Amino acid sequence: MDNRDRALRQMMNSRSFTCDDIAFLRDKARLIRKDIIEMIHNVQSGHPGGSLSAVEIVTSLYFHVMNIDPRNPNWEKRDRFILSKGHTCPVLYAALIERGILSPSHLSTLRKTGSLLQGHPGINTPGVDMPSGSLGNGLAVGIGMALSARMNRQNYRVYVLMGDGECQEGMVWEAAMAAAHHNVDNIIAIVDSNKLQIRGRVEAVLSLGAILDKWRSFGWHTIEIDGNDMEQVLQAFEAAAGIGKPVVIIANTIKGKGISFMEGDPEWHGKAPNDEQTAQAIRELGLEAM
Amino acid sequence: MTLATRIAFGQELIDIARTNKNFIVCSTDTKNCGIDNFGQLFPNREYCFGIAEQNLVGSASGFAACGHKVIVTAFATFISMRSCEQVRSYICYPNLNVTIVGTHAGLQDGGDGATHQAIEDVAIMRSFPNMTIIQPSDEVSARAAARSAIDFAGPLYVRLHRDSVRNIHEADDYCFRIGHADILRDYGNDLAIIGTGILMEKVLDAADMLKEVGIKCRVIEVHTIKPLDVVTIVRAARETGAIVTVEDHNIIGGLGSAVAEVISENLPTILRRIGVKDTFGESGDPESLFTKFGMSTNHIVEAAKEVVLLKRPEAWEG
Numbered sequence: 001m002d003n004r005d006r007a008l009r010q011m012m013n014s015r016s017f018t019c020d021d022i023a024f025l026r027d028k029a030r031l032i033r034k035d036i037i038e039m040i041h042n043v044q045s046g047h048p049g050g051s052l053s054a055v056e057i058v059t060s061l062y063f064h065v066m067n068i069d070p071r072n073p074n075w076e077k078r079d080r081f082i083l084s085k086g087h088t089c090p091v092l093y094a095a096l097i098e099r100g101i102l103s104p105s106h107l108s109t110l111r112k113t114g115s116l117l118q119g120h121p122g123i124n125t126p127g128v129d130m131p132s133g134s135l136g137n138g139l140a141v142g143i144g145m146a147l148s149a150r151m152n153r154q155n156y157r158v159y160v161l162m163g164d165g166e167c168q169e170g171m172v173w174e175a176a177m178a179a180a181h182h183n184v185d186n187i188i189a190i191v192d193s194n195k196l197q198i199r200g201r202v203e204a205v206l207s208l209g210a211i212l213d214k215w216r217s218f219g220w221h222t223i224e225i226d227g228n229d230m231e232q233v234l235q236a237f238e239a240a241a242g243i244g245k246p247v248v249i250i251a252n253t254i255k256g257k258g259i260s261f262m263e264g265d266p267e268w269h270g271k272a273p274n275d276e277q278t279a280q281a282i283r284e285l286g287l288e289a290m
Numbered sequence: 291m292t293l294a295t296r297i298a299f300g301q302e303l304i305d306i307a308r309t310n311k312n313f314i315v316c317s318t319d320t321k322n323c324g325i326d327n328f329g330q331l332f333p334n335r336e337y338c339f340g341i342a343e344q345n346l347v348g349s350a351s352g353f354a355a356c357g358h359k360v361i362v363t364a365f366a367t368f369i370s371m372r373s374c375e376q377v378r379s380y381i382c383y384p385n386l387n388v389t390i391v392g393t394h395a396g397l398q399d400g401g402d403g404a405t406h407q408a409i410e411d412v413a414i415m416r417s418f419p420n421m422t423i424i425q426p427s428d429e430v431s432a433r434a435a436a437r438s439a440i441d442f443a444g445p446l447y448v449r450l451h452r453d454s455v456r457n458i459h460e461a462d463d464y465c466f467r468i469g470h471a472d473i474l475r476d477y478g479n480d481l482a483i484i485g486t487g488i489l490m491e492k493v494l495d496a497a498d499m500l501k502e503v504g505i506k507c508r509v510i511e512v513h514t515i516k517p518l519d520v521v522t523i524v525r526a527a528r529e530t531g532a533i534v535t536v537e538d539h540n541i542i543g544g545l546g547s548a549v550a551e552v553i554s555e556n557l558p559t560i561l562r563r564i565g566v567k568d569t570f571g572e573s574g575d576p577e578s579l580f581t582k583f584g585m586s587t588n589h590i591v592e593a594a595k596e597v598v599l600l601k602r603p604e605a606w607e608g
Binding site: 122123130133140143152181 | 314316334337339340350351352357358379380383384385
């Protein structure tokens with residue numbers, strides 16, 4: 001029985017979510033996809049592909065998994081979230097808006113002068129726990145936050161969302177080593193494995209090799225899922241709790257997920273849709289444009 | 291025998307930690323400032339992250355973001371360059387309460403050679419918004435700097451040194467105030483010598499040698515390189531009209547550059563900069579390196595004579 005089977009069995013025994021939860025989260029995910037498209041269309045700049053691939057992960061965290069207080073985003077005992085793949089911040093901003101932490105009025109300000117919605121997560125945005133955007137840094141920051149919880153006898157968890165291309169950064173593996181060494185058992189890393197980076201396939205740019213084996217050999221518990229399947233995402237987060245060592249969820253996803261003409265096309269890593277494409281995207285989501 | 295600034299600073303940290311439980315240490319695999327036993331003395335207050343400076347600084351940022359005061363210790367070369375971006379984007383940008391202790395700075399690192407002699411750390415750290423930079427000059431000021439660092443809130447870079455130098459300050463009446471330059475000698479207004487770090491002892495020796503030949507200078511110690519004490523420096527420029535800066539660092543980007551910026555904008559003044567002249571260091575006994583690289587007491591004396599000569603209008607004509 002491999003890790004995944006073990007994790008799945010564990011999930012089946014004690015589920016903390018219902019079919020209604022999944023339906024609710026899928027609706028939220030559609031809204032978040034729409035926000036992402038409209039945000040990037042509005043400013044004609046940003047990164048839709050990797051934002052869309054991570055929608056199920058971020059939606060489930062903000063609406064089901066994480067212990068947060070939307071009225072008090074700096075609550076000391078909150079679960080922390082670090083979007084290490086910071087260029088995909090539209091998905092984070094959309095989640096903060098849909099969760100009521102940020103006002104929807106910010107949607108049209110992305111990347112504009114004076115905006116709370118910086119092109120990569122900044123320092124003044126309510127609900128953003130740490131700047132990010134320079135790839136490879138989030139896991140290290142997460143370790144500090146997770147160890148702080150241990151020192152202060154708090155039981156929050158730290159979630160770090162990374163890209164698969166991001167795992168090419170050496171610092172990711174410094175942090176992976178440190179997390180296992182210090183027995184950090186309240187950190188959950190998620191690799192949004194959408195298989196693409198700006199120049200094309202991750203395999204072609206710089207192969208990650210046996211990525212699951214790498215994480216395991218660094219002392220991490222691994223869970224592999226379809227990261228665009230809301231049920232599997234929820235099951236994975238449930239299984240990741242209480243493992244007693246650092247956990248990484250390898251979430252196999254589709255870059256540009258949910259918008260037919262963006263799916264699997266590296267062109268949409270950092271390109272904004274035009275008016276026509278935006279209208280089509282909103283139609284495909286089964287929603288009305290704002 | 292006095293203690294090197296790095297050891298004095300570390301010992302003081304341990305002493306402070308006995309009564310102040312509000313800071314932790316994040317360290318590497320070095321014995322760079324004599325606090326390798328911090329974790330044994332104070333369980334759960336030291337985290338070693340091995341030979342991995344990027345993760346070290348990133349993790350320190352995470353701790354600080356959760357409200358901890360964090361002391362990070364490493365060699366100045368590695369902390370300023372191997373983890374340069376982490377200091378910038380994850381300490382300075384979010385303006386976190388992290389003190390970065392960089393040791394073995396400058397040519398005084400001696401035998402270790404060019405790879406280990408940090409001659410650009412101040413230039414790098416000085417260009418980061420929110421960063422404050424301090425550098426003690428002896429055991430007394432290093433101990434005082436440790437207390438100031440613990441009381442300080444925000445990103446702070448502390449530049450420390452491998453070898454001991456003689457004490458130029460008296461422990462009893464010494465006060466280390468971040469942001470304030472100290473006038474150590476006020477022999478007269480022929481020129482001002484503005485120095486920082488372990489070369490201050492040479493600055494004082496040079497001031498005495500100059501006095502013997504009738505040149506009376508003001509000696510200013512800048513232990514806070516950023517923010518610079520603009521008032522004290524501009525006043526010295528106005529009252530003396532000639533300045534020599536002295537530092538164990540590249541003359542590009544360090545104290546010499548900082549003083550040049552301030553006087554150029556306020557009161558253009560004749561200036562000579564003693565320091566590493568945009569070249570890499572090499573292995574050797576520190577004193578022989580200072581002589582070879584133009585940073586000895588005699589070099590300070592000669593630079594002082596030069597600026598005094600230059601500030602007289604008639605000197606320009608000849």
